[in-house]
Amino acid sequence: MASGLFALLDDVAAIAKLAAASLDDVGAAAGKAGAKAAGVVVDDTAVTPRYVSGVTPDRELPIIAxxxxxxxxxxxxxxxxxxxxxxxxxxxxxxxxxxxxxxxLCFEGVEKLIEAIGGHDAPDEPNETAQGSAEVEKAMVSGAVRTDFILSAEIMAIALGEVAGRPLLVQLGALAIVALAITIAVYGVVGLIVKMDDIGLHLAQRRARGVRAVGRGLVLAMPRVMSALGAIGVAAMIWVGGGILVHGLEVFRLDAVPHTLHGWSERAAEAFPIAAGLVGWLVTALGSGVVGLVAGGAIAGALHLIPPKGHA
Known part of the structure; x- marks a missing residue:
């Protein structure tokens, strides 16, 4: 009886160790996959706040939810x-x-860059004159979810590329964790961003002089923060898209561009041994950005040469 009990406990302990190891694998795979998708996450965070532009403050958080x-x-x-x-x-x-x-991603980033340089607004900006309209709010949410689908597909594809060789349950767990964590992080930050001016106004009405100064600073800073987020999002799209293309070329043994970037990165790291890792990463990121600009520019240029429907 005792030996049977000990054997059962041994089996339970072995199962527990296996489960813990599997959780470690899932956590490690999710962390690695999430880190690879970070650039797209930045863009997702930067894109979403514009969908509540012109919305009454009481509807901002419900729409984001x-x-x-x-x-x-x-x-x-x-x-x-x-x-x-x-x-x-x-x-x-x-x-x-x-x-x-x-x-x-490269094409979308270059298109946004062209719009910013040319001073044209994106065609899907919300209509500020229709605040409070249930139909407009529904259309706004639908447009945001469609844009999110594209970005989410890229996030999940990047994550899948990192866990493709793992067991099915590890893939399932890692992708589910990435999906949940990134969604909570992105829309939590977006909610904080869009309410930051309200928080600033609230603080600006407090009695303490220092608190009022912080509140006024937040109100004044938010337009700059939103502009910076837009610029960061565009840069992230071009950099991440270019990096994906470089990695794909390497996988298909088209090594000229990847080897050139690796060579530049290694030489730059050797030139600055104190910060070799950071310098090497920066050179690789800049090279990926150049590749992204070239690829996105080529696609945008080709599409702009195609005449609109109904025109010869």
Whole structure:
């Protein structure tokens, strides 16, 4: 009896160790995949606040909550099963799809850059004259969720590329953690950003002089913060998209560009041994950004040469 009990305890301990190891694998895979998707996350965070521009303050957080729910649906219900099916049935397609998504990011980033330089507003900016309209709010949320789907697909594809060789349960757990963590982080930060001016106004009305100064500073700083977020988002799209293209070229043994960037990175790191890792990363990031600019510019230029429908 005692020996049977000890054998059972040994089995339980072995199962517990296996479960702990699996959780460690899932956590490590999720962390690595999430880090790879960081650039797209920055863009997602930068893009979303504009969808509540012109909305009454009491509707800002409810709209963001609705967009966040749509984002979770995109990731967990549509993209996660699709990613696992892709791994099981067409694993060779992961890199081409990643490169396709990277090319789209480059194109989108260059298009936003062209709009910023030319002073043109994006065509899907919300209409400020229609505040409070349920129909406009629904359209606003739908547009944001569609944009989120594209960015979420790229996030999940990047994450999938990092865990594709792992066991199915590790892939499932890692992708689910990435989806949840990134959605909570992005829309938590977005909610804080869009309410920061209200927080500033509240602080500016307090009695303490220092607190009032902080509140006024927040109110004055928010337009600059929003502009900076837009610039960071554009840069992140071009850099991440270019990096995905460079990695894809390396996978397909088209080594000229990847080897050139690696060589520049190594030489720069050797020139600055005190900060070798940082310098090497910066050179690689800058090189990826140049690749992204070239690729995105080529795609944008080709599309702009195509005449609109109805024109010869």
């Amino acid at each position: 609705r967009i966040a729910r749509g984002s979770l649906f995109n990731k967990l219900v549509i993209l996660l099963p699709a990613a696992l099916l892709l791994t099981a049935l067409l694993p060779w397609a992961i890199t081409p799809l990643l490169m396709l998504g990277g090319a789209y």
